[in-house]
Amino acid sequence: MKLKAVLTLTFALMLLIIVGCSSNDEANENNESERSSSDQREINFISEDTPEVQEAKILSDFDAEQSDTDLQIETIEQNNILQQISLLAASNDLPELFKYESNQLGDLIDNGSVLNIEEAFNDLGIYEELNPAAVDLLEQLSSGRGLYALPVELNIEGFWYNKEIFDENGLEVPETWADLLTASDKLLEAGVQPFAVAGKERWPITRLINGYVIRYYGANAMEDVSNGDLSITDQGFVEAATTVQNMGQDGYFGQGVNTIDSDTALDTFLQGQAAMYYSGSWDVANFNNEDRNQIGIDNIGLFNTPLVEGGEGKLSDWSMNAGLTLSLSADKYDEQMADWVKEAFTGYGDKAMKEMGMVSGFTVENMPEDVSPLTELTLDTIDSAENAALWFEGRFNADQKLVAEQNAQLLVNGDISPEEYLELLDEELKK
């Protein structure tokens, strides 16, 4: 008797669960039909930014004024964006807008899933909104496939330095790597840590190697490597890796460089505990943040990667990048999207500068008057740049990038020699 009761109860429960699930489905369907019955078009946007910052804020502010569209921003951690977008691309369900690493777009361009920006913007008559230098950079990154991404940010990279510390120690802005090393030695003697380097993030180490390389071979060094005109085991690379290894071993980066994440490195610099910090202009927003910046905005200067004696690089060449770029799904680009894009990106450069103090790859027509000195410095520098150099991994695929970055940690620790570092990378490049 008891057993029967238990059995009945079990079945009743199962039935309840089934009914519960199905009624849930119905509820969902109802919701969806409600949504689609209203005439608002949903525009999905996957970004590494939250709706309160950067381009996500500009676009969501813009969309708030539109009555016929509803921008849905989904924020995903930068490291997971590639994976998430490839999953969506594989199921033919790319969102209308998404951020992506511009040098990894190749496969998506080849199978026709992203929109050709050049064509679309020409059709809409807003191609002139784009800054030609930024367009050049992005075309370079797509390996000559054309323009498939929007430069919603544009960055230059260099050594940011603490002017006060430089003055106190009688240092001038170094012109050559030799000067840079002498200056660092002086700082070390005076008990100041020369550089704040986020070794845990890995790329800050390879950027330093790249800095030496582009001065030895000129701004096209990594292009030449990817074309096969230059071998990564050549003398200039060995010198670069040796220099960076010695900098690490001599304590220029402080203790435990491989445990430092980007926030810690930035704070070390902004609290006056390190004299120099290699980074891009994306950090200007942090420099402008008075709560975080304890050394003062006027106390921060920028110098370009110094020259290598006898090298081909010039001080008018800057390392540049467009950060994560914005791409559009080709499938979901219809007339309504076209209208939205036209409205949203007309005058985008002005909006970004005025509202966010952000330098983008769009032209700025009316420069606001109260721009922060560091933003102005960034703009002037971008204007003055004659050639843009790619970063170390700009032409690498994901595997090559991993080898370059992981082993860079071993290099600064002294676990492998500069020659070993380059040979391992060479092996991966030849695969």
Add this chain to the structure above:
Amino acid sequence: MHKVLGDRKAIFLFIAPALLIFLVLLLVPIIWSSVYTFFEGSLIKGFDFAGLSNYFAIFSDPDFYNSLWTTIKFTLVVTTGQVFLGLMLSLLFVFYIKKASFLIRTLVFFPVVLPTVAIAQLFSKLFEIAPNYGLINSLLEVLNMEQYIEPWLGQTSTAFWILCIMEIWKAMGFYAVILYAGLMDVPEDVLEAAKIDGAKGWKLTQFIVLPLIKPILISSVIFSLSGTLKVFEQVVALTNGGPGKSTTTLSVYMYQQAFTSGNYGYGSTIALVLLFLTLVITLVVYRVSWKDATK
């Protein structure tokens, strides 16, 4: 009751839902992955049949051997540590602390319920060197042992061991509680008889207690092995496989290959090797202990 459970149909009816879910959730992905091992390409590019090339590649890949070795080393160290310290703690609870052990048991068990990411944060602060010394380095400084101050997590020679310590510390409470439950089942009169015969201390443990809790001990070892062979989130949260590749275990390497580099086929091949490794080791442990038990 007996009548119902003697009926095969009834048994089937009871286990069918669970069995179905088990098959769908467990076997299907395994088969799916096995199929992937014969392909190369990615979700965007599409897949091409590659025959056995993924298998050939894996056996000539130094990174694979490196991560395999890291995994084996990690498993040996951590499983030994977890079960041995768990056993010591449980013996402590039963024979020395006795009734008052409740508080200590709770404290030792506490790390088990903490999220892994929180524990990794805790350990990275504990072993921090910059911008401020963590607890360990501060302690060394206070004790005038400056020469021992190290970037513990930033160098290949120590990062692996910190990872081991973290994993042992996190899980030993779990094994302590399981083995404690086993010890509670050891009959009091057997222990008393042994004591009357003059057995005490380690002798008592070795000849009376351990043989009696052997089944639970074996289960603990198998639990621990399968947990440590598959170790993933602990590594990602504490060191992300670095510095270099010094803490890249098989599962982390598999993740990097499949999802960072987009080599789904190769990633699946690594996953399959990991599956076989876990299976073989579990079977060996089971077989060895079974033989012992039937002697």
